[in-house]
Amino acid sequence: MRYAMAVDTRKCVGCSDCVVACQTENNVPIGFCRDWVVEVMDGTYPQLEVEIRSERCNHCVNAPCVRCCPTGASHIADGGIVLVEHSDCIGCGACMASCPYDARYPHPSGYVDKCTFCAHRLKNGMLPACVDVCPTKCLYFGDLDDPHSDVSLVLKKRKSKTLIPEAGTGPQLYFLI
Amino acid sequence: MKEEIIVSGRMNQLIDPHLHIWHWQISLYLFLGGMAAGILAIAALYYIRGREKDYKTAVRITPFLAPLLLVFGLIALFIDLRHKLFFWQLYTNIKLQSPMSWGAWTLMVITPVSFIWCALHIKEIFPKWDWKFKWLYDLEAFFSKYKKILAWVMLIYAIILGIYTGILLSAFNARPLWNTSILGPLFLASGLSAGAAATLLLSKDAKERKQFARIDLVLIGIELFLIIHMFMGFLASTQVQIEAAQMFLGGPYTMSFWIFVVMLGMLIPALLEIMELGKFHIPVMIPAVLVIFGSLMLRFIIVYAGQVSRWLY
Numbered sequence: 001m002r003y004a005m006a007v008d009t010r011k012c013v014g015c016s017d018c019v020v021a022c023q024t025e026n027n028v029p030i031g032f033c034r035d036w037v038v039e040v041m042d043g044t045y046p047q048l049e050v051e052i053r054s055e056r057c058n059h060c061v062n063a064p065c066v067r068c069c070p071t072g073a074s075h076i077a078d079g080g081i082v083l084v085e086h087s088d089c090i091g092c093g094a095c096m097a098s099c100p101y102d103a104r105y106p107h108p109s110g111y112v113d114k115c116t117f118c119a120h121r122l123k124n125g126m127l128p129a130c131v132d133v134c135p136t137k138c139l140y141f142g143d144l145d146d147p148h149s150d151v152s153l154v155l156k157k158r159k160s161k162t163l164i165p166e167a168g169t170g171p172q173l174y175f176l177i
Numbered sequence: 178m179k180e181e182i183i184v185s186g187r188m189n190q191l192i193d194p195h196l197h198i199w200h201w202q203i204s205l206y207l208f209l210g211g212m213a214a215g216i217l218a219i220a221a222l223y224y225i226r227g228r229e230k231d232y233k234t235a236v237r238i239t240p241f242l243a244p245l246l247l248v249f250g251l252i253a254l255f256i257d258l259r260h261k262l263f264f265w266q267l268y269t270n271i272k273l274q275s276p277m278s279w280g281a282w283t284l285m286v287i288t289p290v291s292f293i294w295c296a297l298h299i300k301e302i303f304p305k306w307d308w309k310f311k312w313l314y315d316l317e318a319f320f321s322k323y324k325k326i327l328a329w330v331m332l333i334y335a336i337i338l339g340i341y342t343g344i345l346l347s348a349f350n351a352r353p354l355w356n357t358s359i360l361g362p363l364f365l366a367s368g369l370s371a372g373a374a375a376t377l378l379l380s381k382d383a384k385e386r387k388q389f390a391r392i393d394l395v396l397i398g399i400e401l402f403l404i405i406h407m408f409m410g411f412l413a414s415t416q417v418q419i420e421a422a423q424m425f426l427g428g429p430y431t432m433s434f435w436i437f438v439v440m441l442g443m444l445i446p447a448l449l450e451i452m453e454l455g456k457f458h459i460p461v462m463i464p465a466v467l468v469i470f471g472s473l474m475l476r477f478i479i480v481y482a483g484q485v486s487r488w489l490y
Contacts, residue, residue, distance in 0.1 A: 036187035091259025110260030
C-alpha cells in the first residue's frame with residue numbers, strides 16, 4: 001500500500017478550507033497548521049501566471065526527517081505515511097531542520113507535529129479531512145498500488161509534478177498542472 | 178519575476194520567513210563540545226606518544242576544562258529540547274543514520290572518560306587530594322594501570338565528537354548552507370585549534386607554549402584551506418548552494434563571518450603567533466582568546482545562517 005495525494009493546481013481556488021478542516025479535525029493549536037496554501041505568481045503584468053497549491057507533508061519515500069530522528073519517533077507507518085510517535089519525541093528539532101518543505105512544527109506540548117494524512121480517519125474508511133471538505137474537489141487521495149484508486153486514475157490521466165524532487169526525498173504529494 | 182505568497186495557514190513564526198528552531202543553545206553546545214573534543218584529543222595524543230613530560234599542561238592540566246565544557250554543553254542541549262522529560266529516549270535507541278544519535282552516545286562515553294582522566298591527574302591541581310575511600314583508590318589504581326587504553330578511547334571518541342558536531346549540520350540536505358561534508362573536518366579543526374589555544378592560555382612553560390603556538394598555526398592554515406574549499410564547492414554546486422554561499426559573499430552574513438571568524442579568529446591570531454615565534458614579545462593571551470572567540474563565532478554564524486538558507490520551489 002502506498003498512500004499519495006494529488007492536488008489539482010488548475011481547480012484549486014485557494015479558499016483555505018483544507019487548512020481550516022485540518023485544524024479542526026486534528027485540534028491543531030492556534031498559530032500552527034499542518035497544511036497551508038501557497039500562491040505563486042510568475043511573470044510581469046499583464047502576462048501573469050498563477051499557480052495555487054494546497055501543500056502539506058509530502059510523506060516522502062526517502063524521508064530525511066525519519067533518517068535524522070535520533071529516537072525513532074519519526075517513522076514510516078503502513079501505507080508510507082510519515083508519523084511522529086509523541087511519547088518517543090524529545091523535541092530536538094532535527095526533523096524540522098531536515099525537512100526541505102518545512103512541513104513540521106513544534107507542538108506547544110513539546111513534541112513535533114505534522115500531517116498524518118488523517119491516519120485515524122483512513123483506519124475507519126474515511127478520507128483525510130482536507131480532501132473531504134474541498135469545495136472544488138481538487139484534492140485526490142488514495143493508494144498508488146491500486147490502479148483504480150482516485151489518485152492513480154487522475155495521475156494516469158493528467159500531467160503532474162512533485163516539489164523539489166532534486167532534494168532526493170521522493171515526495172508523494174503530486175501537483176496536477 | 179516570480180513571487181511566492183503564502184495565502185493562508187502557515188503563519189508559523191518558527192518557520193516563516195525562515196526557520197527559527199535552533200538558537201544559542203545549539204551554537205554554544207557545538208562550540209563547547211568542539212573545544213572539549215580538541216582538548217581531549219590533544220591530551221590523549223601526546224600521552225599515547227609518550228610526550229607527557231614535555232607537554233605537561235596539555236596532558237594533565239588543560240583536560241580539567243573538558244568536563245566543565247561538556248557539562249555546560251549538555252545543559253545547553255537539554256535546555257534546547259522541547260519535550261525535555263523524554264530525553265532518555267535518546268538512550269533507548271541506536272540510530273546509525275542519525276548524527277544526533279551518534280552524538281548522544283558519543284557524549285555518553287566521552288563525558289565519563291573526561292572525568293576519569295581528570296581524576297587521574299587531580300593531584301596536579303590539589304596536591305593534598307585524598308580519595309577518602311579505599312574503593313576510590315582501587316578505582317584510581319585500575320584506571321592508572323589501563324591508562325593507555327583509556328587514552329586511546331579518549332582519542333577516538335574525542336575525534337568522533339569533534340567531527341560529529343559538523344556532520345550533525347551537514348546531514349541536513351534541506352539547508353543548503355549546512356549540506357556540505359566540509360563542515361565535519363572544519364568543525365574538528367576549529368575545535369582542535371580552540372583546544373590548543375586553551376593550553377596556550379594555561380601553560381607556563383615557554384617551550385610548550387611555542388609548540389602550541391605552532392600547532393595553532395597549522396590548524397588555522399587547515400581551517401582557512403577548508404573554508405576556501407567550502408566556498409569553492411558551494412559556488413560550483415547547484416543554485417541553492419550558490420545562494421547559500423552568497424550570504425557570505427556580499428549577503429547579510431558577509432561582515433560578521435569575514436571579520437569575526439576569519440579576521441579576528443584566524444588571520445590576526447596567526448599573525449600574532451608568527452610574530453611571537455619570531456623575536457617579538459606578545460602576550461599569549463591575545464591570540465589564544467581570539468582563536469577561542471573565532472571558534473565560538475563560527476558555530477553561531479553557521480547555525481544561524483544555515484536556518485536562513487533554504488530550497489526555493
